Amino acid sequence: MAGLADALKALNNAVEDLTSLHVQTFTGTMTTQIESAKSFKEVKTLIETEKNNKTDATIELVAETYAQFDGDSYNFVKKDLENVPSLALETHKNAVAAGIETRMGLLKLFKDLIK
Amino acid sequence: METKWPPYTLTDFSGTPVDQLGHFDKLLDEAQKKGVVSDLPEKEETAYNLQDQQIRLQTIASWLHLLGYLKKKLKKEEIKTDLDEIKKAVFQFQKEADLTQDGWTGTETWHALQELISFELDFKKEQWFEDNTIKLSAKRAVHRAIQLRLFSLGLYPSKPDENFILLSVKALKKFNIIIQLFELKPSGYESSFNLETIRLLFDQDQLVKAIASKSSPDRRDFKLMVKKGFLKSGKAQIKLGKRFLSCCAKIELWLLGFEVPIDGVNDYEVENNNNLLQALIDYYTYFQGKSIEESKRFAKKISPELFISMVETIENENTYDEDDASHLILEEVGTEEKVTKAWEYVHTKGSSLWDGLKRIWRWIKKVGKKVLHFLDKNIFRSFFRFVSKAYKIVKKGVKIIVDSITTYIKGHLNQKEMSYVFTKDMDTFVFLKQSISEQNNKKAIQAIQFQTRAFTISAQILSYVIKTFLKVVTGVMGWAKLLMSLVKSYKNIKKLYEEFKVLMEMKPQL
Numbered sequence: 001m002a003g004l005a006d007a008l009k010a011l012n013n014a015v016e017d018l019t020s021l022h023v024q025t026f027t028g029t030m031t032t033q034i035e036s037a038k039s040f041k042e043v044k045t046l047i048e049t050e051k052n053n054k055t056d057a058t059i060e061l062v063a064e065t066y067a068q069f070d071g072d073s074y075n076f077v078k079k080d081l082e083n084v085p086s087l088a089l090e091t092h093k094n095a096v097a098a099g100i101e102t103r104m105g106l107l108k109l110f111k112d113l114i115k
Numbered sequence: 116m117e118t119k120w121p122p123y124t125l126t127d128f129s130g131t132p133v134d135q136l137g138h139f140d141k142l143l144d145e146a147q148k149k150g151v152v153s154d155l156p157e158k159e160e161t162a163y164n165l166q167d168q169q170i171r172l173q174t175i176a177s178w179l180h181l182l183g184y185l186k187k188k189l190k191k192e193e194i195k196t197d198l199d200e201i202k203k204a205v206f207q208f209q210k211e212a213d214l215t216q217d218g219w220t221g222t223e224t225w226h227a228l229q230e231l232i233s234f235e236l237d238f239k240k241e242q243w244f245e246d247n248t249i250k251l252s253a254k255r256a257v258h259r260a261i262q263l264r265l266f267s268l269g270l271y272p273s274k275p276d277e278n279f280i281l282l283s284v285k286a287l288k289k290f291n292i293i294i295q296l297f298e299l300k301p302s303g304y305e306s307s308f309n310l311e312t313i314r315l316l317f318d319q320d321q322l323v324k325a326i327a328s329k330s331s332p333d334r335r336d337f338k339l340m341v342k343k344g345f346l347k348s349g350k351a352q353i354k355l356g357k358r359f360l361s362c363c364a365k366i367e368l369w370l371l372g373f374e375v376p377i378d379g380v381n382d383y384e385v386e387n388n389n390n391l392l393q394a395l396i397d398y399y400t401y402f403q404g405k406s407i408e409e410s411k412r413f414a415k416k417i418s419p420e421l422f423i424s425m426v427e428t429i430e431n432e433n434t435y436d437e438d439d440a441s442h443l444i445l446e447e448v449g450t451e452e453k454v455t456k457a458w459e460y461v462h463t464k465g466s467s468l469w470d471g472l473k474r475i476w477r478w479i480k481k482v483g484k485k486v487l488h489f490l491d492k493n494i495f496r497s498f499f500r501f502v503s504k505a506y507k508i509v510k511k512g513v514k515i516i517v518d519s520i521t522t523y524i525k526g527h528l529n530q531k532e533m534s535y536v537f538t539k540d541m542d543t544f545v546f547l548k549q550s551i552s553e554q555n556n557k558k559a560i561q562a563i564q565f566q567t568r569a570f571t572i573s574a575q576i577l578s579y580v581i582k583t584f585l586k587v588v589t590g591v592m593g594w595a596k597l598l599m600s601l602v603k604s605y606k607n608i609k610k611l612y613e614e615f616k617v618l619m620e621m622k623p624q625l
Contacts, residue, residue, distance in 0.1 A: 008520065022543075085556055
């Protein structure tokens with residue numbers, strides 16, 4: 001991507017809704033497939049496929065956060081964390097914080113330009 | 116001076132915020148391409164592009180000449196025809212200073228040159244010294260700088276040149292006498308090319324303080340510590356002391372912007388040097404507030420009064436406050452007309468040695484703005500120094516924003532045993548391998564924290580400068596508006612940049 005204008009235009013074209021944030025943290029054995037997935041949609045398909053037991057890999061939802069910036073939100077945390085990596089919840093928390101901070105940064109940048 | 120601004124074509128800042136950010140980024144690029152600002156090049160292709168690097172190349176060429184890597188001092192118009200010579204000299208310097216040898220001056224080479232030349236910067240011990248000894252791999256470059264410094268202080272017959280050979284300890288003989296005469300170190304101290312001696316030689320403030328401390332009570336004469344049988348006769352020691360005094364005086368006056376040569380010549384009896392005489396008269400009149408008659412009397416020879424007044428400015432300075440300096444400079448170059456004058460001056464004359472900023476700040480602090488018309492040239496240079504610094508920060512910020520957005524658009528941030536996948540709306544899917552090690556997990560957390568923080572800080576930097584440009588600096592047009600916005604923003608964006616630098620130090624090794 002050459003310059004700021006191109007990057008922002010690409011982002012502008014991609015972004016549909018910055019007013020809500022959805023973060024899902026999974027754990028499992030599908031590393032290779034996930035790493036090579038090209039989009040969120042593809043990841044979803046992989047998960048669905050696994051759920052239908054069509055692969056040997058496993059994947060499990062550990063935590064989920066959905067927050068709308070007008071106030072509504074929900075958090076989900078897996079009940080049994082026995083086989084979950086010890087830092088999984090911290091990882092999730094950080095991903096949520098990162099999503100919020102990045103959106104706020106972008107919105108502030110745009111807000112300062114509104115005359 | 117018949118230099119005019121290059122065409123300013125970007126006048127339309129309308130459109131969506133995305134459009135406006137794009138306009139601003141384009142304006143920053145144009146400023147560099149048209150030579151309005153000079154950022155350190157990031158690649159070889161741009162390092163020798165005369166249109167945007169002319170001023171910087173001139174400065175680099177003069178530094179290389181002073182260190183003896185370039186045979187002749189290049190005039191502005193000779194830069195274009197002697198680019199190959201400059202390249203060779205840069206390469207040679209890099210080789211001798213143990214730097215990446217690529218023949219062009221980026222951040223590393225620029226700062227290394229600056230440290231070896233500047234009268235105001237401290238050099239980094241770890242770059243040039245190992246324990247207390249000069250690094251073998253950088254010895255030639257450091258020895259050249261030592262010879263240049265000794266020459267400037269009147270303690271060596273010539274500056275380094277194309278026939279440079281490594282110095283022997285004998286080269287420090289005259290400096291040893293100065294150490295004795297001005298009691299810079301305890302009696303019996305033996306200097307060599309160790310860290311302590313070289314630091315002292317390069318510490319201009321320390322030398323000035325030592326000189327001032329040798330004043331007689333009536334401030335008319337110096338009381339030097341002549342030691343019989345110490346290397347030279349007493350008479351010869353006094354003569355050397357006078358040469359050193361006049362050279363230090365010339366350095367200090369030159370740093371204040373006076374047209375006096377740093378030539379190692381003994382001008383203690385000032386009448387022999389008209390430029391120095393006039394500079395001293397002006398100094399006493401306008402910096403010290405003395406009457407013309409009194410100033411003329413003081414200017415006849417190098418007097419302790421000169422150094423005592425300079426020490427007062429050093430002692431007045433608790434710590435040099437760069438932010439404060441940027442605001443003082445902006446107050447002085449605060450109109451479109453003055454910014455234009457400053458640009459014309461720097462564009463025509465070059466940026467000299469990029470030195471003297473601390474002294475300007477000290478004097479404005481001490482005597483206020485009444486001395487400013489004497490500092491005009493250095494004020495202009497300082498203004499552009501802050502422009503360059505601010506520009507560098509903003510461009511770095513833009514680059515980080517672009518990189519972060521690229522990661523989001525790409526939709527992936529893959530780490531060992533862990534992946535972040537982003538949707539178009541920056542919703543995030545995190546996948547951890549069930550058996551992920553704690554170490555890899557921590558690194559992956561750091562990676563997302565780093566990316567986010569870097570993005571946020573960069574967005575704040577850009578946002579601040581654009582806001583200043585659009586809403587704060589009013590009544591000024593064209594390039595002058597951009598330059599003033601950069602200097603006006605400097606204080607705030609530098610704080611953010613410091614935060615960013617700390618962040619970079621903690622950047623996870625991925």
